[in-house]
Amino acid sequence: MRSSELSSRISQQLIQDIASGAIAVGQHVGAQQVADRYGVSRTPVRDALNTLQARGLLKRQANRGYFVPDNISDALDQWHEDQDARSVDPYQKLADDWLVNRIPEEVTEQFLRQEYGWTKTKVNEILVRATREGWAERKEGYGWRLLPVAKTPESFDQIYRFRLSIEPVAMMEPTFILDRKVLKEQRRLQEHMLETDLGSMLDETLLANGSIFHEEIIKLSGNPFFLMALQRVNRMRRLMEYRAKIDRERLVVQCTEHLEILELLEKGDVVDASYKMRQHLSGALKRKSPIAWSWASDSEK
Amino acid sequence: MRSSELSSRISQQLIQDIASGAIAVGQHVGAQQVADRYGVSRTPVRDALNTLQARGLLKRQANRGYFVPDNISDALDQWHEDQDARSVDPYQKLADDWLVNRIPEEVTEQFLRQEYGWTKTKVNEILVRATREGWAERKEGYGWRLLPVAKTPESFDQIYRFRLSIEPVAMMEPTFILDRKVLKEQRRLQEHMLETDLGSMLDETLLANGSIFHEEIIKLSGNPFFLMALQRVNRMRRLMEYRAKIDRERLVVQCTEHLEILELLEKGDVVDASYKMRQHLSGALKRKSPIAWSWASDSEK
DNA sequence: TATTGCACTTTTATAACTAAAAAGCCAATA
DNA sequence: TATTGGCTTTTTAGTTATAAAAGTGCAATA
Numbered sequence: 001m002r003s004s005e006l007s008s009r010i011s012q013q014l015i016q017d018i019a020s021g022a023i024a025v026g027q028h029v030g031a032q033q034v035a036d037r038y039g040v041s042r043t044p045v046r047d048a049l050n051t052l053q054a055r056g057l058l059k060r061q062a063n064r065g066y067f068v069p070d071n072i073s074d075a076l077d078q079w080h081e082d083q084d085a086r087s088v089d090p091y092q093k094l095a096d097d098w099l100v101n102r103i104p105e106e107v108t109e110q111f112l113r114q115e116y117g118w119t120k121t122k123v124n125e126i127l128v129r130a131t132r133e134g135w136a137e138r139k140e141g142y143g144w145r146l147l148p149v150a151k152t153p154e155s156f157d158q159i160y161r162f163r164l165s166i167e168p169v170a171m172m173e174p175t176f177i178l179d180r181k182v183l184k185e186q187r188r189l190q191e192h193m194l195e196t197d198l199g200s201m202l203d204e205t206l207l208a209n210g211s212i213f214h215e216e217i218i219k220l221s222g223n224p225f226f227l228m229a230l231q232r233v234n235r236m237r238r239l240m241e242y243r244a245k246i247d248r249e250r251l252v253v254q255c256t257e258h259l260e261i262l263e264l265l266e267k268g269d270v271v272d273a274s275y276k277m278r279q280h281l282s283g284a285l286k287r288k289s290p291i292a293w294s295w296a297s298d299s300e301k
Numbered sequence: 302m303r304s305s306e307l308s309s310r311i312s313q314q315l316i317q318d319i320a321s322g323a324i325a326v327g328q329h330v331g332a333q334q335v336a337d338r339y340g341v342s343r344t345p346v347r348d349a350l351n352t353l354q355a356r357g358l359l360k361r362q363a364n365r366g367y368f369v370p371d372n373i374s375d376a377l378d379q380w381h382e383d384q385d386a387r388s389v390d391p392y393q394k395l396a397d398d399w400l401v402n403r404i405p406e407e408v409t410e411q412f413l414r415q416e417y418g419w420t421k422t423k424v425n426e427i428l429v430r431a432t433r434e435g436w437a438e439r440k441e442g443y444g445w446r447l448l449p450v451a452k453t454p455e456s457f458d459q460i461y462r463f464r465l466s467i468e469p470v471a472m473m474e475p476t477f478i479l480d481r482k483v484l485k486e487q488r489r490l491q492e493h494m495l496e497t498d499l500g501s502m503l504d505e506t507l508l509a510n511g512s513i514f515h516e517e518i519i520k521l522s523g524n525p526f527f528l529m530a531l532q533r534v535n536r537m538r539r540l541m542e543y544r545a546k547i548d549r550e551r552l553v554v555q556c557t558e559h560l561e562i563l564e565l566l567e568k569g570d571v572v573d574a575s576y577k578m579r580q581h582l583s584g585a586l587k588r589k590s591p592i593a594w595s596w597a598s599d600s601e602k
Numbered sequence: 603t604a605t606t607g608c609a610c611t612t613t614t615a616t617a618a619c620t621a622a623a624a625a626g627c628c629a630a631t632a
Numbered sequence: 633t634a635t636t637g638g639c640t641t642t643t644t645a646g647t648t649a650t651a652a653a654a655g656t657g658c659a660a661t662a
Contacts, residue, residue: 004653006442030605040442041655046606063606063662110643120644121615128429128439134529141307141341141624142643149525162526165470166463173462224450225463228435229530305623331635342625347636364632364636411613421614422645442654443613 007047010038014052015079018068020205021192025072029058030065055079077200090118091126095239098135098146108143133235150236159233160285166226167218167281171274175222183266186216190258198248206251207241213258217265217277250287257283308348311339315353316380319369321506322493326373330359331366356380374501381503391419392427396540399436399447409444434536451537460534461586467527468519468582472575476523484567487517491559499549507552508542514559518566518578551588558584 014034017023035045049066052058056075058066069075088096093116097103103115112123127144130136135147149155170176193209211234218226257280264273315335318324336346350367353359357376359367370376389397394417398404404416413424428445431437436448450456471477494510512535519527558581565574 006654009441032605038441039446040440042606043654043656044442061662063604063660065605108643119616124425128432131429131433139341140310140339141345143625145340149529155525158524158526161474161524162467162530165467165527169466223459223462224456225459225534226466228450228533229463232529232533233526307624333635343636344624344626362632364630364634366635409613420646444655 004044004047006040007044007051010034010040010045010048011051013038014048015057015076016202016205016208018057018072019076019201020209021189021196023068025068025070027068028065029068073200080200080202090116090122091129092242094126094130095135096243099151099240099243103146105148106139106143106145133239134232135236135239150239156237156240157285159237160281162233163214163230164278164281164285166229167214168274168278170218170221170223170226171270171277173221173223173226176270177220177222178265178268178270179220180266182216182220183262186213187259187262187266189213190255190262193255194252194259198251203242203246206246206248207238209251210254211238217261305345305348307341308345308352311335311341311346311349312352314339315349316358316377317503317506317509319358319373320377320502321510322490322497324369326369326371328369329366330369356383378501381501391417391423392430393543395427395431396436397544400452400541400544404447406449407440407444407446434540435533436537436540451540457538457541458586460538461582463534464515464531465579465582465586467530468515469575469579471519471522471524471527472571472578474522474524474527477571478521478523479566479569479571480521481567483517483521484563487514488560488563488567490514491556491563494556495553495560499552504543504547507547507549508539510552511555512539518562 014023014029023029029049031042031045031049034049035042038045049058049060053060053066055078056069057072057079059069060066094103094112109120109123109127112118112127113120116123118126127136127138130146131138135150137145137147139145189209190213198206215227215230215234218230221227257276261273261276261280264270264276315324315330324330330350332343332346332350335350336343339346350359350361354361354367356379357370358373358380360370361367395404395413410421410424410428413419413428414421417424419427428437428439431447432439436451438446438448440446490510491514499507516528516531516535519531522528558577562574562577562581565571565577
């Protein structure tokens with residue numbers, strides 16, 4: 001059974017979907033279906049499904065497909081333990097090193113290849129992603145420049161101020177569509193969060209929850225530029241939050257507020273929902289820095 | 302005298318800066334100074350300056366540097382003629398082909414290499430840029446997906462709606478700084494536009510003018526996320542406008558409105574300036590499609 | 603009839619080498 | 633004393649062969 005990078009990514013994603021409840025217990029998980037969802041062929045999906053089945057996260061019925069078993073919690077716990085020693089994503093590694101000033105502002109590809117032992121393509125792939133997510137850019141000549149944005153405590157506030165300017169407005173766009181199906185699905189996810197023991201969930205899953213909710217709502221605006229802008233700042237925010245201790249109590253408040261917004265939308269009360277969204281974001285902004293900015297001091301050495 | 306891609310880009314940029322008035326007549330243009338501005342070494346800058354000097358766009362004084370000559374208009378006209386047969390930027394070529402549906406939504410790198418005769422690195426470079434500018438993304442497995450955003454007449458409206466939600470708000474940010482130096486420079490550029498014969502200016506120069514003004518203003522907000530978002534939609538807008546006939550009369554109105562906003566800011570009247578900005582953008586939105594959407598019909602075949 | 607399993611094709615990654623381009627340095631000069 | 637000119641060093645682009653990974657079609661099976 002092969003286990004390429006892509007199939008590992010698919011495994012991770014599937015586990016997260018199962019843990020977050022996006023894929024329900026007992027549900028059928030077919031290779032073709034998963035392949036379509038992620039836009040890949042069945043080859044890497046099959047490897048991923050095989051791996052998950054081997055670890056008891058999926059049950060297999062010959063020639064009928066894979067299913068989420070009843071005893072999924074145990075298997076998930078087991079999997080979490082196994083993963084504790086998992087290797088860190090190179091992208092996160094670079095982001096991390098940049099945040100704590102372990103690498104200079106300007107780097108050459110060669111420097112990264114030597115420093116991390118990455119191949120030419122790997123370096124390129126990582127830098128492209130960093131470029132897309134807004135914290136790196138190619139210099140005109142040789143080398144790359146890493147941007148100080150998203151490095152400081154201020155950027156957290158700045159991101160929330162930016163979101164305050166787009167999210168409530170997006171909900172008032174003339175092309176906004178109250179898609180009941182989306183609202184229902186989001187309600188299900190938020191309620192699932194509240195019902196589940198948050199301590200047993202992966203940090204990634206918890207962080208993803210907030211982003212997904214807001215992105216699904218802004219998507220309803222029918223204006224893709226609002227979505228693109230939100231996705232971009234969310235990715236940056238997660239770079240920072242990745243290093244932080246998550247305040248799980250705060251998450252309960254977050255989910256509750258999400259549900260309140262959903263309720264207003266389900267009633268068709270878009271204006272109040274937009275207002276509530278504004279309050280929701282203001283609340284996050286007003287809170288004292290929700291993250292221990294342990295690394296900010298490093299830059300003052 | 303070499304003429305690499307980078308040094309050609311620098312030449313282009315310098316000419317545009319001279320044409321738009323960012324570099325004034327008689328001003329000294331030193332190699333080191335230019336190199337610092339663009340973040341490159343003197344090597345490609347020297348090639349560029351040499352090229353420009355050879356065409357009479359710069360005057361050289363031995364060991365003292367280059368200067369913008371008095372008779373720059375003639376030299377610029379001459380240069381424009383020479384450039385008429387200039388080769389199209391591969392990036393624009395791909396964008397163009399995508400806009401008129403000459404290439405499929407999903408492409409492999411190999412396809413592009415064969416179709417356009419580009420090298421592996423070139424293909425990568427172009428796709429990375431398209432990714433950064435938001436209209437392409439890597440598929441999970443092989444291949445790339447081109448996004449339909451920025452292909453339709455609606456996107457034009459959507460971009461303006463988005464800008465309406467961020468630009469006036471950004472001016473009201475608590476960190477907004479009224480930088481007189483920036484305002485003065487922008488006033489100079491806008492007045493230069495009005496004084497110059499627009500017919501003699503390159504389309505690129507005219508299109509860049511509007512973007513730069515708005516980006517400089519939003520930069521004053523002190524919140525880089527507003528700037529990043531604006532830059533992104535501006536780049537997309539220019540992809541579309543690149544194909545269009547420019548309404549030069551409209552540009553006069555545009556510059557005048559820019560000057561009005563500057564005037565309010567110079568008086569320290571940020572609130573009114575923000576309101577004027579809103580009106581300015583609304584005006585552009587309300588105008589009937591400013592572009593002949595010649596290619597939109599192609600998709601309905 | 604939907605799904606898997608498997609063989610086969612296409613596409614991309616990797617590595618090593620050569621050519622081209624950019625960066626960096628220092629002496630020469632107005 | 634700032635600036636250019638020419639030179640050397642460093643970095644990246646281009647090329648080719650080979651391995652690995654992903655995509656694709658079709659028969660087998662519950």
